[in-house]
Amino acid sequence: MDVPIRHWSSLTLAEQDALLARPALRDPQERRAAVRAIIERVRREGDLAVRELTERHDGVRLEDLRVDEAEIAAAERALPPAALAAIDLAIANVRRYHQAQPSGDYAVVTFPGIRCERISHPIDAVGLYVPAGSAPLPSTAIMLAVPAALAGCPRRVLCTPPRRDGRADPAVLVAAARTGIREICKIGGAQAIAAMAYGTESVPRVDRIFGPGNAWVTAAKSEIAADPAAASIDMAAGPSELLVIADATAAPAFVAADLLSQAEHGADSQVLLVTTDERLARQVLAALAAQLVQLPRRAIAAQALEHARVIVVEDLDAAAEVSNRYAPEHLSVQTAAPRALLPQLRNAGSIFLGPWSPETAGDYASGTNHVLPTYGQARSVSGLGVDHFRRRMSVQELSEDGLRAIADTLQALAGLEGLEAHAQAVRIRVGDRAAASSSR
Amino acid sequence: MDVPIRHWSSLTLAEQDALLARPALRDPQERRAAVRAIIERVRREGDLAVRELTERHDGVRLEDLRVDEAEIAAAERALPPAALAAIDLAIANVRRYHQAQPSGDYAVVTFPGIRCERISHPIDAVGLYVPAGSAPLPSTAIMLAVPAALAGCPRRVLCTPPRRDGRADPAVLVAAARTGIREICKIGGAQAIAAMAYGTESVPRVDRIFGPGNAWVTAAKSEIAADPAAASIDMAAGPSELLVIADATAAPAFVAADLLSQAEHGADSQVLLVTTDERLARQVLAALAAQLVQLPRRAIAAQALEHARVIVVEDLDAAAEVSNRYAPEHLSVQTAAPRALLPQLRNAGSIFLGPWSPETAGDYASGTNHVLPTYGQARSVSGLGVDHFRRRMSVQELSEDGLRAIADTLQALAGLEGLEAHAQAVRIRVGDRAAASSSR
Numbered sequence: 008m009d010v011p012i013r014h015w016s017s018l019t020l021a022e023q024d025a026l027l028a029r030p031a032l033r034d035p036q037e038r039r040a041a042v043r044a045i046i047e048r049v050r051r052e053g054d055l056a057v058r059e060l061t062e063r064h065d066g067v068r069l070e071d072l073r074v075d076e077a078e079i080a081a082a083e084r085a086l087p088p089a090a091l092a093a094i095d096l097a098i099a100n101v102r103r104y105h106q107a108q109p110s111g112d113y114a115v116v117t118f119p120g121i122r123c124e125r126i127s128h129p130i131d132a133v134g135l136y137v138p139a140g141s142a143p144l145p146s147t148a149i150m151l152a153v154p155a156a157l158a159g160c161p162r163r164v165l166c167t168p169p170r171r172d173g174r175a176d177p178a179v180l181v182a183a184a185r186t187g188i189r190e191i192c193k194i195g196g197a198q199a200i201a202a203m204a205y206g207t208e209s210v211p212r213v214d215r216i217f218g219p220g221n222a223w224v225t226a227a228k229s230e231i232a233a234d235p236a237a238a239s240i241d242m243a244a245g246p247s248e249l250l251v252i253a254d255a256t257a258a259p260a261f262v263a264a265d266l267l268s269q270a271e272h273g274a275d276s277q278v279l280l281v282t283t284d285e286r287l288a289r290q291v292l293a294a295l296a297a298q299l300v301q302l303p304r305r306a307i308a309a310q311a312l313e314h315a316r317v318i319v320v321e322d323l324d325a326a327a328e329v330s331n332r333y334a335p336e337h338l339s340v341q342t343a344a345p346r347a348l349l350p351q352l353r354n355a356g357s358i359f360l361g362p363w364s365p366e367t368a369g370d371y372a373s374g375t376n377h378v379l380p381t382y383g384q385a386r387s388v389s390g391l392g393v394d395h396f397r398r399r400m401s402v403q404e405l406s407e408d409g410l411r412a413i414a415d416t417l418q419a420l421a422g423l424e425g426l427e428a429h430a431q432a433v434r435i436r437v438g439d440r441a442a443a444s445s446s447r
Numbered sequence: 448m449d450v451p452i453r454h455w456s457s458l459t460l461a462e463q464d465a466l467l468a469r470p471a472l473r474d475p476q477e478r479r480a481a482v483r484a485i486i487e488r489v490r491r492e493g494d495l496a497v498r499e500l501t502e503r504h505d506g507v508r509l510e511d512l513r514v515d516e517a518e519i520a521a522a523e524r525a526l527p528p529a530a531l532a533a534i535d536l537a538i539a540n541v542r543r544y545h546q547a548q549p550s551g552d553y554a555v556v557t558f559p560g561i562r563c564e565r566i567s568h569p570i571d572a573v574g575l576y577v578p579a580g581s582a583p584l585p586s587t588a589i590m591l592a593v594p595a596a597l598a599g600c601p602r603r604v605l606c607t608p609p610r611r612d613g614r615a616d617p618a619v620l621v622a623a624a625r626t627g628i629r630e631i632c633k634i635g636g637a638q639a640i641a642a643m644a645y646g647t648e649s650v651p652r653v654d655r656i657f658g659p660g661n662a663w664v665t666a667a668k669s670e671i672a673a674d675p676a677a678a679s680i681d682m683a684a685g686p687s688e689l690l691v692i693a694d695a696t697a698a699p700a701f702v703a704a705d706l707l708s709q710a711e712h713g714a715d716s717q718v719l720l721v722t723t724d725e726r727l728a729r730q731v732l733a734a735l736a737a738q739l740v741q742l743p744r745r746a747i748a749a750q751a752l753e754h755a756r757v758i759v760v761e762d763l764d765a766a767a768e769v770s771n772r773y774a775p776e777h778l779s780v781q782t783a784a785p786r787a788l789l790p791q792l793r794n795a796g797s798i799f800l801g802p803w804s805p806e807t808a809g810d811y812a813s814g815t816n817h818v819l820p821t822y823g824q825a826r827s828v829s830g831l832g833v834d835h836f837r838r839r840m841s842v843q844e845l846s847e848d849g850l851r852a853i854a855d856t857l858q859a860l861a862g863l864e865g866l867e868a869h870a871q872a873v874r875i876r877v878g879d880r881a882a883a884s885s886s887r
Contacts (some may be wrong), residue, residue: 029676039673086863093859100557102852104841107555108565111834117543117814125548128793130827142864178863215827229673233479235685235822236469245675260485264872271868299876303867349842360844365872368845371860373854374557375841382675387570387655389839396552399829401544401815402789404800405808412538413812418532420811421620423526424582427743428711432704432805435738 009313010295012288013318015281015329027333028273029382030314032222032245042226049201054208067173072209074175074191079184080258082177094145094182097372101153104374108157108393120409124402132211133396134203134238135188136218137167139195141273141307143176146370150391151217151379152186156395163188164211166203168195196220197227198447204231204238212238217391220245221379236294245382249366250335250355252326252348253291255284257341258362261285263294265339265365267308267314274310279318279333281326288317327351334385337366356385371443382394411437450735450752452728455721455760455769467770469717469774469822470754472685482637482666482678489641492650494648500638507613512649514631516617519552519624522617534585534622537812541593544814548597556629560849564842569599572651573836574643574678575628576658579606579635583616583748586811590818590831591657592626598836602653603628606637606643636660637667644671644678652678657831681835683820686715689806690775690795692766692788693731695724697781698802702727703734705779705806706749706755709795714750720757720771721766728757767791774825777806849879 013026027119046057054072062068083091114124135151138144148165155163165188167179175193181189192210194202200220206212216228216238225244231237249269253262266278282288295312299305327348330338334354345360352358356379357369370377380388394447405413414437421430453466488496494512502508520790523531554564575591578584588605595603607619615633622632632650634642640660646652656668656678665684671677689709693702706718722728735752739745760766767788770778774794785800792798796819797809801855810817820828846851854877861869 025857032675089855089859093856093863096853096856097860100561103557104555104563107553108581109549109551109553111549111551111721113547115544115547115814117540121540121808121813123544123814125788125832127829131793142866146860225777232672233669233683235472235683235824239824243675260875261872264868264875268866268872269867271866298868302871303865336881346844349566352840353571354527354838356842358840358842360761360842363845363847363849363850363876364843365876367861367869367872368561368850368853368855369841369843370869372856373561373845374555375843376564382575384675384679387679387838387839389567390841392565392839394834398794398825398827399832400792400795400825401797401809401830402800403797403804403809403813403815404786405803405813407803409522409804410805412810413536413808415529415805416533416536416812419529420537420586421807423530423533423585424709425743426582426708427809428704428707428738428748429810430736431742432701432708432807433644435700435704436805 009270010292010315012285012317012319014332015325017444026316026318029277037228038222041222045197045228046201046230049207050205057194057198057202057207061169061194064196065169066171067169069169069173069193070401072194074180074193078174079180082180085177086181090178091181094185097149098153098186098207100372100374101149102157103174105157105393111399118409118413120406122404122411125399126402127397127399128398129159129161129327130214132162132164133160134213134215134216135163135165136199136216136220136224137179137409138220138224139168139176140221143179145176145178146377147180147218148179148182149186152188154393155396156187158393160396162211164190164192164203164213166192166194166199169193169274197223198230200224200227215241217241217378217395241391242380242384242388244293246277246339246423247272248277248336248381249339249429250279250281250330250333251339251341252323252330253280253282253287254323254342255287256343257287259287259290259294261354261362262291262341263298266295267298267302268365270306270308270311271302274307278311278315279335281329282319283320283322283326285319288319292317292400294427320377323348324351330355334383336379336381336385337369339366343433354386356380356390449731450727450755450757452757452759454763455758463841465883466758469714474481478662478666478671482663482670485637486641486667486670489638489647490645491494496593497634497638497642497647499611501634504636506611507609509609509613511631512632512634514633518614519620525617526621529690531621534625537586537589538593538626540812540814541589542597545594545597545833558849558852560846560852562844565839566842567837567838567839569601570601570654571600572604572653572786573600574653574656575603575666576606576639576656576660578660579663580621580661583619583790585616585622586817587658588619588622589626590816592628594833595836596627598833598835602651604630604632604643604653606634606639608634609633613873635665638745640664640667640671646667648777654662655679655681657681657818681818682820682824682828686717687712688717688776688821689779690719690721690770691781692763692770693720693722693727694763694782695727695782697727699727699730699734701802702731702781703738706735707738707742707809708805709777710751711742711744711746714747718751718755719775721760721769723760723762723766725759728759732757736871739819763788764791767771770795774820774822774823775874776825777809779806794826796820796830822832
């Protein structure tokens with residue numbers, strides 16, 4: 008545990024930037040080429056390719072890629088009652104948060120005789136990817152499937168990697184079944200993304216693909232996002248992150264536990280502590296060292312802590328500035344008056360206010376979505392919501408008078424752009440300006 | 448004019464798919480490599496690279512890449528009063544439509560003691576790309592700058608290619624100035640996207656890049672979208688499209704004029720007529736031929752018409768099905784009761800109802816946005832709105848009782864996922880389950 012304590016105000020702008028720079032993502036070009044090859048194979052060969060790739064990467068040969076009713080029933084029986092109750096409560100809270108999201112539909116008369124509307128519909132077919140590598144993630148099944156169901160998407164397909172025994176993780180299956188998913192495929196990695204983007208014999212082609220994943224999944228999503236003929240994607244997922252803003256009133260053990268809960272996600276996770284109090288910083292580091300050794304995933308967490316940052320700032324304004332420049336996925340505020348700082352916090356995926364709001368609550372069951380922008384994308388990208396599962400259309404309806412009233416405007420703009428056929432589509436309806444004025 | 452009339456119900460599913468397939472986009476891999484090289488040069492060399500690329504691609508050497516006050520004043524003087532009035536009316540209508548868009552912020556108590564909120568902020572810095580290749584597009588400046596201003600984005604940078612005389616298109620400048628843009632750079636193509644994504648001496652680095660463009664611009668946007676450390680993008684823009692649904696009551700000359708207004712955009716534009724009336728189809732084709740010869744851009748339109756489609760369907764239900772399967776950018780409904788069909792129309796960027804709503808109206812001044820999903824992306828992607836210029840964060844605040852109430856749930860889910868540090872962040876606050884029940 009050798010995280011240096013840095014003093015923000017003593018750093019130059021360039022040093023500050025360097026301190027907040029994310030670790031570089033490795034081998035992007037090489038991995039992209041490999042992922043392109045997987046995608047091409049799945050497109051060409053369908054299930055045949057998926058089965059072979061599954062055998063190679065997941066170590067199991069599957070004849071039937073789909074999960075059947077019997078496997079779901081077995082999963083229900085395999086889970087203890089406390090686990091089932093936990094899944095149900097998480098679903099209920101996530102549903103309550105998401106069903107409050109407004110549709111955003113509206114209508115407005117922009118000009119006499121011109122009525123414009125925005126209306127939304129559920130996306131016809133969505134694909135949900137639930138990772139199950141070093142940790143199977145039933146919570147992710149909930150975070151994807153609940154908004155998909157609330158949005159009303161008629162077709163919801165879920166892919167998750169099989170275990171070596173050929174079954175899917177039972178908690179993932181139960182979470183999926185209880186959130187109304189009827190089509191589940193045991194496929195992981197880039198091959199799952201390719202199968203949902205282009206369709207195979209077993210996997211329906213979907214219009215949009217959702218969910219986090221490892222570097223292979225992320226690279227595959229990025230590839231298909233570049234193909235306009237394929238499915239679109241929710242967002243690019245990177246390594247997970249937590250930034251904690253704390254003052255002298257924070258409990259060092261709470262802060263340390265929160266940083267570790269993020270660090271255990273993966274060796275590439277990043278955690279940052281930004282504090283007004285150097286003494287607290289030292290106490291948190293001591294608590295971190297003490298708690299770390301007790302963790303089953305301490306090797307992973309220790310690797311993640313190698314690129315942890317501890318930054319001492321002069322006041323909470325400076326803390327907010329550091330956080331906004333870093334733009335963390337998760338932001339925890341453990342100060343005397345956390346809500347007072349909220350108006351200054353601009354760039355974050357999800358914010359956790361106060362000592363009783365550990366990141367764990369948002370990961371599982373406060374109700375908010377845990378699919379969030381990473382790697383600084385919180386500057387411009389929003390966490391997942393029901394909106395992402397719907398698609399908006401604009402509608403305009405002009406009366407004859409409405410069109411006549413803006414006909415000169417339309418023709419003048421068409422003239423500025425040199426698009427004569429655009430002008431002609433107006434003139435053929437209302438006559439040209441001279442004709443219009445003489446006939447009136 | 449040799450567009451065959453096809454009868455939908457006589458086609459197999461595979462033939463229907465083939466008929467609705469978009470023309471393939473050319474040389475994507477080759478162009479991507481060239482675009483990657485441009486992006487790398489701009490990242491490494493900044494303005495120096497931008498100046499050289501501008502000289503090569505736009506045929507002009509610019510010392511100052513930024514537009515100054517004098518150039519904007521000259522642009523205002525260069526435009527006739529009718530053009531200025533048209534720009535102002537378009538801005539007013541676009542503003543009226545967009546400012547009615549709800550923020551979508553809300554708060555909800557998901558469980559006693561657990562308050563969750565969604566709050567939104569403007570994106571700090573946005574980059575707007577306005578093409579000016581075969582046609583300079585002041586209307587696009589309006590469509591990008593109005594929602595950016597309404598969203599409240601503090602920094603709004605606009606890039607548009609210079610003409611050979613070193614000036615930017617005056618109508619683009621006036622539209623930009625009148626929608627509150629203060630930073631305008633004369634840079635086009637992939638180099639403009641790279642400059643805004645990574646920043647140069649003259650161009651500020653932005654968080655998100657918006658706007659349509661040619662294949663080079665699209666490829667550059669797709670490249671930077673794959674780099675999580677770069678700006679995000681609004682959407683991938685492809686060739687423009689219009690599908691018209693018409694019945695026997697439609698005016699053939701109107702329909703033909705609308706199809707041509709779309710066809711003149713570019714040789715790769717696609718137009719489709721779906722009609723219940725074969726006689727109307729023949730009349731539209733005759734009107735198309737007669738109107739085409741009068742157009743200044745008839746060579747471009749004629750090329751676009753080579754991949755036009757005319758499809759006769761049995762009834763309007765089938766017409767809606769064809770449209771939903773194609774998912775057009777623009778959808779015009781010229782039938783006896785256009786609004787009656789609206790509930791069946793699911794996949795489209797923007798819909799134009801009735802004979803007095805030419806696509807030209809939406810391109811310029813009905814108020815709706817003309818930056819819309821193309822190439823079938825309307826199945827899952829929405830046209831541009833104020834939302835795209837804001838970013839949402841979720842917030843949760845738990846009371847001690849709130850955390851205690853879901854503590855078992857959180858620990859059970861952490862247990863299912865094998866994430867012990869997640870459980871520990873809860874336990875360290877509320878004690879373990881046994882301790883909690885014995886102490887109460």
